[in-house]
Amino acid sequence: xxxxxxxxxxxxxxxxxxxxxxxxxxxxxxxxxxxxxxxxxxxxxxxxxxxxxxxxxxxxxxxxxxxxxxxxxxxxxxxxxxxxxxxxxxxxxxxxxxxxxxxxxxxxxxxxxxxxxxxxxxxxxxxxxxxxxxxxxxxxxxxxxxxxxxxxxxxxxxxxxxxxxxxxxxxxxxxxxxxxxxxxxxxxxxxxxxxxxxxxxxxxxxxxxxxxxxxxxxxxxxxxxxxxxxxxxxxxxxxxxxxxxxxxxxxxxxxxxxxxxxxxxxxxxxxxxxxxxxxxxxxxxxxxxxxxxxxxxxxxxxxxxxxxxxxxxxxxxxxxxxxxxxxxxxxxxxxxxxxxxxxxxxxxxxxxxxxxxxxxxxxxxxxxxxxxxxxxxxxxxxxxxxxxxxxxxxxxxxxxxxxxxxxxxxxxxxxxxxxxxxxxxxxxxxxxxxxxxxxxxxxxxxxxxxxxxxxxxxxxxxxxxxxxxxxxxxxxxxxxxxxxxxxxxxxxxxxxxxxxxxxxxxxxxxxxxxxxxxxxxxxxxxxxxxxxxxxxxxxxxxxxxxxxxxxxxxxxxxxxxxxxxxxxxxxxxxxxx
Amino acid sequence: xxxxxxxxxxxxxxxxxxxxxxxxxxxxxxxxxxxxxxxxxxxxxxxxxxxxxxxxxxxxxxxxxxxxxxxxxxxxxxxxxxxxxxxxxxxxxxxxxxxxxxxxxxxxxxxxxxxxxxxxxxxxxxxxxxxxxxxxxxxxxxxxxxxxxxxxxxxxxxxxxxxxxxxxxxxxxxxxxxxxxxxxxxxxxxxxxxxxxxxxxxxxxxxxxxxxxxxxxxxxxxxxxxxxxxxxxxxxxxxxxxxxxxxxxxxxxxxxxxxxxxxxxxxxxxxxxxxxxxxxxxxxxxxxxxxxxxxxxxxxxxxxxxxxxxxxxxxxxxxxxxxxxxx
Numbered sequence: 001x002x003x004x005x006x007x008x009x010x011x012x013x014x015x016x017x018x019x020x021x022x023x024x025x026x027x028x029x030x031x032x033x034x035x036x037x038x039x040x041x042x043x044x045x046x047x048x049x050x051x052x053x054x055x056x057x058x059x060x061x062x063x064x065x066x067x068x069x070x071x072x073x074x075x076x077x078x079x080x081x082x083x084x085x086x087x088x089x090x091x092x093x094x095x096x097x098x099x100x101x102x103x104x105x106x107x108x109x110x111x112x113x114x115x116x117x118x119x120x121x122x123x124x125x126x127x128x129x130x131x132x133x134x135x136x137x138x139x140x141x142x143x144x145x146x147x148x149x150x151x152x153x154x155x156x157x158x159x160x161x162x163x164x165x166x167x168x169x170x171x172x173x174x175x176x177x178x179x180x181x182x183x184x185x186x187x188x189x190x191x192x193x194x195x196x197x198x199x200x201x202x203x204x205x206x207x208x209x210x211x212x213x214x215x216x217x218x219x220x221x222x223x224x225x226x227x228x229x230x231x232x233x234x235x236x237x238x239x240x241x242x243x244x245x246x247x248x249x250x251x252x253x254x255x256x257x258x259x260x261x262x263x264x265x266x267x268x269x270x271x272x273x274x275x276x277x278x279x280x281x282x283x284x285x286x287x288x289x290x291x292x293x294x295x296x297x298x299x300x301x302x303x304x305x306x307x308x309x310x311x312x313x314x315x316x317x318x319x320x321x322x323x324x325x326x327x328x329x330x331x332x333x334x335x336x337x338x339x340x341x342x343x344x345x346x347x348x349x350x351x352x353x354x355x356x357x358x359x360x361x362x363x364x365x366x367x368x369x370x371x372x373x374x375x376x377x378x379x380x381x382x383x384x385x386x387x388x389x390x391x392x393x394x395x396x397x398x399x400x401x402x403x404x405x406x407x408x409x410x411x412x413x414x415x416x417x418x419x420x421x422x423x424x425x426x427x428x429x430x431x432x433x434x435x436x437x438x439x440x441x442x443x444x445x446x447x448x449x450x451x452x453x454x455x456x457x458x459x460x461x462x463x464x465x466x467x468x469x470x471x472x473x474x475x476x477x478x479x480x481x482x483x484x485x486x487x488x489x490x491x492x493x494x495x496x497x498x499x500x501x502x503x504x505x506x507x508x509x510x511x512x513x514x515x516x517x518x519x520x521x522x523x524x525x526x527x528x529x530x531x532x533x534x535x536x537x538x539x540x541x542x543x544x545x546x547x548x549x550x551x552x553x554x555x556x557x558x559x560x561x562x563x564x565x566x567x568x569x570x571x572x573x574x575x576x577x
Numbered sequence: 578x579x580x581x582x583x584x585x586x587x588x589x590x591x592x593x594x595x596x597x598x599x600x601x602x603x604x605x606x607x608x609x610x611x612x613x614x615x616x617x618x619x620x621x622x623x624x625x626x627x628x629x630x631x632x633x634x635x636x637x638x639x640x641x642x643x644x645x646x647x648x649x650x651x652x653x654x655x656x657x658x659x660x661x662x663x664x665x666x667x668x669x670x671x672x673x674x675x676x677x678x679x680x681x682x683x684x685x686x687x688x689x690x691x692x693x694x695x696x697x698x699x700x701x702x703x704x705x706x707x708x709x710x711x712x713x714x715x716x717x718x719x720x721x722x723x724x725x726x727x728x729x730x731x732x733x734x735x736x737x738x739x740x741x742x743x744x745x746x747x748x749x750x751x752x753x754x755x756x757x758x759x760x761x762x763x764x765x766x767x768x769x770x771x772x773x774x775x776x777x778x779x780x781x782x783x784x785x786x787x788x789x790x791x792x793x794x795x796x797x798x799x800x801x802x803x804x805x806x807x808x809x810x811x812x813x814x815x816x817x818x819x820x821x822x823x824x825x826x827x828x829x830x831x832x833x834x835x836x837x838x839x840x841x842x843x844x845x846x847x848x849x850x851x852x853x854x855x856x857x858x859x860x861x862x863x864x865x866x867x868x869x870x871x872x873x874x875x876x877x878x879x880x881x882x883x884x885x886x887x888x889x890x891x892x893x894x895x896x897x898x899x900x901x902x903x904x
Contacts, residue, residue: 092625117650128770171775209672260646504781505782505783505850505851507783507786507824508785508786508792509792509816509862510792510794510796511796511866513794513861514794514796514797514865514866545861546861546864548826548852548859548861548862549850549858550826550851550853553851563853
C-alpha cells in the first residue's frame with residue numbers, strides 16, 4: 001500500500017456545526033494524527049470554493065486520501081466524491097465524518113460536542129487509510145419498459161414513456177384497465193366527471209402503437225437487473241410470453257378497506273350501510289335510494305373507516321375527507337330537502353381547491369359533527385320503530401362532550417385504502433420492500449420519492465401510499481421521466497460497493513444465499529461456491545457479515561476498514577479522556 | 578555461511594509449556610517412531626516435560642542459540658511471560674504451538690471472569706476446599722530459610738503473540754502430529770519458509786471445505802441442540818440439524834477429525850485466513866439461521882444455545898476482538 005497522505009477538512013456548515021463544535025480545536029487535534037498532511041476548516045465545504053480547496057491541496061500536497069467532517073454523507077458524499085474525481089483522485093479514497101446530524105445538532109454542551117467531533121474525525125482518518133480505489137461499472141439499457149398495474153397511474157406512466165417512442169408492456173391483473181377510478185362518479189374538488197377523464201386515458205392507452213396491454217395477467221417473477229430485466233407472463237388465453245425490458249414501473253394501487261371489520265358500524269348486517277365505493281356506484285346510476293327503493297330523508301356520512309385507528313390502520317388515507325365533501329354536495333343536489341349529517345374524526349381537506357370545497361359545502365345546510373376515532377367509536381343500531389328512519393347512530397360529540405343520536409335511512413362509510421393481499425408477492429417479484437403499512441418503500445421520501453432501492457424499479461400511485469388522482473399521475477410522469485432519462489443515456493452506472501466472494505475460501509455453506517434481500521447470490525453447483533451477481537448486488541453487506549468463512553468481502557466496507565474505524569474512535573477516546 | 582559449507586549442524590529444538598494441559602507436549606511424542614527422525618535431525622535442548630534442563634541453563638545460552646522453539650500454552654502468569662520472553666531472545670524461530678499459544682485456548686475462557694473470582698472459587702468456596710483463614714497464593718512469602726517465590730497470577734490470559742513476536746502459528750488442540758512433522762521436516766531440510774506471521778501446518782480454507790456432509794441452502798432451524806439431544810443422521814450438515822458446528826469459521830488442517838467422528842467442530846484450529854474473530858462470525862451466521870420473524874420465538878431459539886460464550890469463543894477469547902468480559 002502506498003504511504004497514505006491524508007487531507008482533513010472540517011466544515012462549519014455556517015453556524016450549524018461551528019456554533020456547537022470548536023472547529024479550530026478539531027482541526028488542530030486531528031492534524032497530529034499519523035499520515036495527516038493537511039488539516040483545515042472552512043465555512044461551507046460543499047460550496048465551490050470549499051471543493052476547490054480540496055482539489056488544490058490534492059495537487060499541491062500530493063494527497064491520496066480525503067476526510068471531510070461535515071453533514072450526513074446522504075447529503076454530500078456524492079458532492080465530495082465528484083470533487084475528488086475532478087482532482088484526479090478515485091472517488092472512493094474519501095470518507096465523511098458526520099459532525100452535524102450526529103453531533104452539533106443533537107448536543108447542547110460545546111465541550112463535549114467538540115470532543116465527539118474529534119473522535120468521529122479520528123475514526124474516519126483511521127478508516128480512510130484502508131480505502132481502496134474502486135472502478136465505476138455501467139450496464140446497457142434495454143429501451144422497453146414494464147408497467148405493472150393499469151390504473152390511472154400505470155396508464156399515465158405508460159403513455160408518457162410510449163409518447164417518447166419507447167415500447168411499453170402494461171400488465172393488469174383484472175379484466176380491464178382503470179383500477180379504482182372505474183368506480184368513481186365525479187372527482188373532487190371541481191366535481192368533474194371521472195368517466196370521461198378515464199375514457200380519454202383508456203382510448204389513448206389502448207390505441208397507442210407503442211403500448212402492449214395484457215389484462216388478466218400477473219407478473220410472478222422478474223429476473224435480471226436494471227437495463228436487462230426479463231419475465232415470462234401467461235396471457236389471458238394462457239399463452240406464455242417472454243418479455244425483456246430495462247425498467248419497471250410498479251403501479252399496483254390499493255384496495256378499499258373491508259368495512260365489515262368495524263363491528264360498531266354493522267356493515268354487511270344493516271342493508272342501508274354502504275361503503276363509499278358502493279355509494280359512488282349508486283351515484284353513477286343517477287339515483288340515491290335505500291334498499292327498499294325509497295329516497296332517504298336522513299343521510300349520514302362517517303369518516304375514517306379503517307383509517308387513523310391503531311386497531312385497523314394508523315395512517316390517513318388522504319382522499320376520504322374530500323370524497324365525503326363531494327358526496328355531501330352531490331346528495332344536496334339530488335335530494336335538496338334531505339338531512340345530511342357528516343360525522344368526522346378530523347376534517348383533512350388539504351390540497352389545491354379542497355379547503356375551498358369544505359367551505360362551500362359547509363354553507364349547504366349540512367350538519368358537521370366530530371367524534372373521537374380512537375376512544376369512542378360511533379355505534380349504529382337498528383331503530384326499534386319500524387318506520388323510517390330505521391337506523392340510529394349513537395356517538396359522543398367531541399367538542400361539546402354531549403352524547404347524541406342521529407337518525408339515518410342511509411349511511412355511507414368513508415372507507416380508507418389498504419394494500420392488496422398479494423402485495424408481498426409483487427414486492428418479491430421485482431425485488432423491492434414494503435413498509436409496516438404494506439406500502440412499497442421509496443428510495444428516499446424526499447430526494448428520490450419514486451425510485452426504490454432496486455435500480456430500475458419505480459413505484460407510483462397508491463401502491464407507494466394513499467393519494468388522490470393528481471398526485472398519482474404526477475408520480476407516474478416523474479417515474480416516466482426517470483425511465484426515459486436512463487433509456488436516453490443508453491447505459492447507467494451501477495453500484496460498485498458490492499460484495500465479492502473469494503472462491504478459494506468459500507466453503508459452500510450457502511448461508512449468504514438465504515440472507516440476500518436482492519436475490520443477488522446463487523450457488524455454482526460445479527465449483528461448489530456462492531457467486532454474487534454484482535449488478536444485482538446493492539452492497540448492503542448482509543452476506544459479508546453473515547459469511548462465517550470470511551470469503552465474502554463487502555467492497556468499501558471490509559472488516560479491516562470497519563474495525564480500524566472503531567479502533568480510531570476508541571484510541572482517540574482514550575487519548576482525550 | 579562458513580559452517581554450512583563444512584557440515585550441516587544438527588538443529589537445536591526447544592519445547593515449552595505455558596498455561597497448558599500438557600496435551601501439546603504429548604502430541605509431540607505422538608509422532609511415535611518418527612521421533613527418531615526428529616532426534617536424528619535435531620538436538621532437544623530444552624523440554625521440561627521430558628528433559629531435566631533448568632531455566633538457568635536456558636538463560637546461559639547465547640541469543641538466537643535455539644533454532645526452533647515450540648511454545649505451547651497461553652500466558653497466564655509471570656512465569657509464562659518470563660519464559661516466553663527468554664525463549665524469544667534465545668530462539669531464531671518461535672512457533673506458537675497449539676490453540677492456547679495461538680489464541681489463548683481453553684485457559685483463555687478465564688477471561689470471562691477475574692483473578693479475584695477464580696481465587697475465591699478455587700481457594701475458598703469449592704466443595705473440596707478447607708481454608709478457614711482464607712489464605713490466598715502470595716507471590717512472596719518469608720520463611721526462616723529465606724523468601725519463597727511464586728509466579729504472579731495475572732488477571733488476563735494472553736495468547737503468545739500478545740506478549741512476544743511470534744514467527745509461526747501451528748494451530749490445534751492439540752495440533753495434528755502429522756502436521757508438526759511436516760513443518761519440522763520443512764525446517765530441517767532447509768526448505769523456504771513461509772513469511773513470518775503465517776499459520777503453518779493448516780489450510781487456508783475452512784473445515785467445510787473438507788467435510789463430506791451434505792450442505793444445502795436449507796439452513797433454517799427452530800431451535801438448537803447439543804449433540805447428545807439429537808440422533809445425528811451422519812450425513813446432513815450439523816448446522817442444518819440445529820447442532821452448532823464451528824466448521825464454517827474454522828481453519829481446515831486437522832483432517833476434519835471431530836466431524837468424521839460424528840462430533841461437530843469445536844473450532845480449535847482457529848479462524849480461517851480471512852476471519853478476524855471466529856466467534857463473532859459464527860454468531861452472525863447462526864443468527865441468520867433461526868427460522869422465525871417473531872421476537873419472542875427468536876429469543877426462545879437463542880436460549881436453546883447452551884453456553885454461547887463458551888461455544889463460540891471456546892478457543893479464541895483472548896485473541897478475539899472481545900478479548901475479555903468487562904466484569
